[in-house]
Amino acid sequence: MKLVTAVIQPHRLDDVKSALEGVGIRGLTLTEASGFGRQKGHTEVYRGAEYTVDMLPKIRVEIVIGDDDVPAVTSAIVQAAQTGKIGDGKVWVTPIDQLIRVRTGESGPAAI
Amino acid sequence: MLEFDTGGTAWVLASATLVLLMTIPALAFFYGGMVRGKSVLNMMMMSFGAAAVVGVIWVLWGYSEAFGSDIGGVIGNPFEWFGLMTMSVDDVSGSIPTLVFVGFQATFALITVALITGAIADRTRFAPWLIFAGLWATIVYAPLCHMVWGGGLLGGDGPIASALAAPMDFAGGTVVHINAGVAGLVLALIIGKRVGFAHEPMRPHNLPFVMLGAGLLWVGWFGFNSGSAVAADGLAGLAWVNTFVATAAASGTWMITEKIRDGKATSLGAASGIVAGLVAVTPAAGFVSPVGAIFIGGIAGVACALAVALKYKLGYDDSLDVVGVHLTGGLVGTVLVGLWSTSTGLFYGGGIDQLIAQVLAAVIAIAYSGILSAVIGFAIKVTIGWRVDQSDEISGIDLAVHGETAYETVGTGRVAER
Numbered sequence: 020m021k022l023v024t025a026v027i028q029p030h031r032l033d034d035v036k037s038a039l040e041g042v043g044i045r046g047l048t049l050t051e052a053s054g055f056g057r058q059k060g061h062t063e064v065y066r067g068a069e070y071t072v073d074m075l076p077k078i079r080v081e082i083v084i085g086d087d088d089v090p091a092v093t094s095a096i097v098q099a100a101q102t103g104k105i106g107d108g109k110v111w112v113t114p115i116d117q118l119i120r121v122r123t124g125e126s127g128p129a130a131i
Numbered sequence: 132m133l134e135f136d137t138g139g140t141a142w143v144l145a146s147a148t149l150v151l152l153m154t155i156p157a158l159a160f161f162y163g164g165m166v167r168g169k170s171v172l173n174m175m176m177m178s179f180g181a182a183a184v185v186g187v188i189w190v191l192w193g194y195s196e197a198f199g200s201d202i203g204g205v206i207g208n209p210f211e212w213f214g215l216m217t218m219s220v221d222d223v224s225g226s227i228p229t230l231v232f233v234g235f236q237a238t239f240a241l242i243t244v245a246l247i248t249g250a251i252a253d254r255t256r257f258a259p260w261l262i263f264a265g266l267w268a269t270i271v272y273a274p275l276c277h278m279v280w281g282g283g284l285l286g287g288d289g290p291i292a293s294a295l296a297a298p299m300d301f302a303g304g305t306v307v308h309i310n311a312g313v314a315g316l317v318l319a320l321i322i323g324k325r326v327g328f329a330h331e332p333m334r335p336h337n338l339p340f341v342m343l344g345a346g347l348l349w350v351g352w353f354g355f356n357s358g359s360a361v362a363a364d365g366l367a368g369l370a371w372v373n374t375f376v377a378t379a380a381a382s383g384t385w386m387i388t389e390k391i392r393d394g395k396a397t398s399l400g401a402a403s404g405i406v407a408g409l410v411a412v413t414p415a416a417g418f419v420s421p422v423g424a425i426f427i428g429g430i431a432g433v434a435c436a437l438a439v440a441l442k443y444k445l446g447y448d449d450s451l452d453v454v455g456v457h458l459t460g461g462l463v464g465t466v467l468v469g470l471w472s473t474s475t476g477l478f479y480g481g482g483i484d485q486l487i488a489q490v491l492a493a494v495i496a497i498a499y500s501g502i503l504s505a506v507i508g509f510a511i512k513v514t515i516g517w518r519v520d521q522s523d524e525i526s527g528i529d530l531a532v533h534g535e536t537a538y539e540t541v542g543t544g545r546v547a548e549r
Contacts, residue, residue: 064393066400066452067440070332 020115020128021089025080026052026108027100032078038099039082042091050079057105077108083118085131136226139362143231146358149351150238154178154245157347161402162249164340165451167333169527170253171340171537177248180257181264182241188268189237190215196273197236197281204284206274225361235358236276242355243307244268249451250315251517253325253333254524257532259511266507267314271500272306278499279306285492295484296475298492301370302359304414304465305496312458313497314504315449321508322517324448326524333450338398345402349378352409356416370416374409377428381408384432392436400436403456407435410460415468423471423478431463465493 027035032049039047053074060073084092089112096110120130159175166174185193192209199207212218215233222229244264251260278285279300287297300306325333335341356374360367385404386396411431412424419427439455442448449455469486470477477486511517518524523531530536 065334065397068329068443070334 020118020131021084021086022113022115023080023082023084023089023092023096023110024113025082025096025100025110026054026077027080027096028102028107029076029078031100031102031107032080034099035080035096038095039080039092042088042095044082044084044092046082048081050081052077052079056109075106083115083131085128134226135223135228136362139364140227140231142363142367143227143235143358143361146354147231147235147238149354150235150242150358151351153348153351153355154238154242155182157344157351158242158245159344160340161344161348161406162252162451164337164342164344165249165335165399166252168336168538169536170529171336172529172533172535173255173257174248174252176257176533177251177255177260178245180261181244181248184261184264185241185244185268186237188265189240190233193240193268193273194233194236196269197276198232199277199281201277201282204289205278206283207277207281227361232361235361239303239307239355240268240272240276243272243303243311246307246311246453246457247315247318250319250449250453251322252450253528254518255322256515256517256519259515259517262515263318263507263511267504270507271314271503272310275310275496275499276306278495279492285495291488291491295488295491296481298488299418299468299472299475299485300414300465300492301417302356302413304410304461304468305492308410308413308457308461309465309493309496310461310500312454312456312461313500315453316447316458317501317504318508319447319449319454321505321512324446325450326521328448329443329446335399338402341402342398345405349405349409352378352413355409356413360417366417369421372421373416373419373424374412376421377412377415377424377431378405378408380425380428381405381411381432381435384429385436388433388436403435403439403452404432407431407456407460410435410457411464411467414461414464415471418468418473419471419476420473423473423476427464427467427471430467431460434463435459462493465489 053076055073055075060071060075062069062071082092093110093112101107117126118130119126155178159178163171163175191214195212196207196209199209199211202208218229220228220230224232244267277283280286282288284290285298291298352374353371357367357371360370382401382404385400385407389400390396408428408431411427415424415427435456438459439452441455466489469489472481472485473479475481475485477483519528519531
């Protein structure tokens with residue numbers, strides 16, 4: 020069992036979601052996030068004050084999948100989220116020790 | 132039997148109600164949206180609290196101080212109409228019942244005091260603010276109101292009037308806006324900057340609130356300016372049209388200024404431009420032509436849009452731009468009446484006397500308000516103190532001072548067992 024976390028550009032969300040549905044993913048969790056990477060920020064003037072906007076809005080997508088699905092899911096996300104410009108985000112995969120479905124109490128891969 | 136002008140009476144009653152709308156809730160929303168989410172309730176409460184304090188004071192002695200028999204050109208006799216106890220429903224002021232005039236003027240006192248709160252956002256304890264509001268209404272607002280409108284030394288019978296020309300202030304350029312703007316500057320200096328001022332972003336937390344407040348201010352301001360005709364007549368109509376068009380012009384020029392300088396026209400700029408235009412046309416509303424009002428509003432929109440950046444250069448934390456909008460706009464409007472007044476202005480062949488009279492009235496208002504606001508502000512600073520603890524300021528003044536938060540829905544505790 021793996022947790023796939025993707026931080027992506029907000030405007031790529033719809034395409035990422037469709038791509039995930041295309042590889043058979045039936046559930047995901049979204050969070051509005053903000054942060055910076057190599058993209059860093061930019062300066063802007065607002066009401067006479069100059070601001071460095073270093074935390075830019077991003078979307079964090081989290082999906083729990085089986086080990087075998089990792090290559091298909093990660094490549095679907097990367098393809099759909101990629102614009103080639105700096106700031107496209109990252110995808111990472113972490114192992115899951117335990118997984119329980121709250122409704123039924125099922126655990127392990129059956130709970131995916 | 133005394134004769135009232137019933138149409139005029141109805142309009143001034145309606146106007147008084149519109150002007151109350153400007154404080155409760157328009158200004159509270161305008162300011163409340165501009166602060167950070169952790170201090171929106173305190174910001175709104177400072178307007179509501181000012182209404183509670185000043186409303187009572189106005190009826191007890193404020194009106195009498197402003198419109199009682201003149202003492203030395205500076206103040207009216209505060210005991211003459213104390214508590215309005217000797218005032219009858221048949222008393223007449225001009226062509227309307229005096230009680231209607233008392234109510235109309237009460238709402239001006241409320242908004243003027245409440246305007247100051249924008250300069251001291253996020254960091255001021257509630258009790259010192261309420262004490263200041265009461266003292267300031269008594270010592271600064273009511274006397275200045277008397278000087279300009281109650282037969283005092285800045286009015287039609289004062290020394291400036293006999294030497295040059297009577298200073299013109301239709302609805303409160305000096306009494307309301309220069310007055311509140313100067314007091315805001317003085318308090319911002321005395322109370323000091325917010326933690327993190329000019330280092331961390333303090334952008335408005337709810338711009339729809341700001342726009343709601345600005346829109347309601349525009350609506351309410353028709354009572355302020357058009358009601359100041361104290362009659363339902365052509366002068367009221369002129370003031371209405373001027374208030375309408377100067378405001379439109381100012382909102383437009385503020386947005387253009389932002390677009391050229393910063394690249395984007397912002398909603399905060401459109402809303403602030405509305406207020407800048409309303410402020411600037413206030414002293415001029417009944418004295419200038421509609422085209423004159425467009426010039427005054429348009430100039431004010433640019434001037435105020437530029438003035439709001441000064442606090443970062445000069446280092447005072449006028450948090451929500453009371454100085455940048457009300458002092459600047461009040462000065463622009465008050466001085467420009469000397470150019471565009473259709474009866475005595477420089478552009479209408481009236482010579483330079485009116486312009487000098489306007490500048491003098493503005494300077495006297497600045498000096499009077501500045502000195503006495505500083506005295507009250509320092510007295511509070513050295514006795515009970517102004518500021519909340521720094522930790523409370525950082526974690527949020529709403530919870531620290533009022534025990535409430537505007538938005539959080541978790542962690543609000545549970546009902547105690549009985």
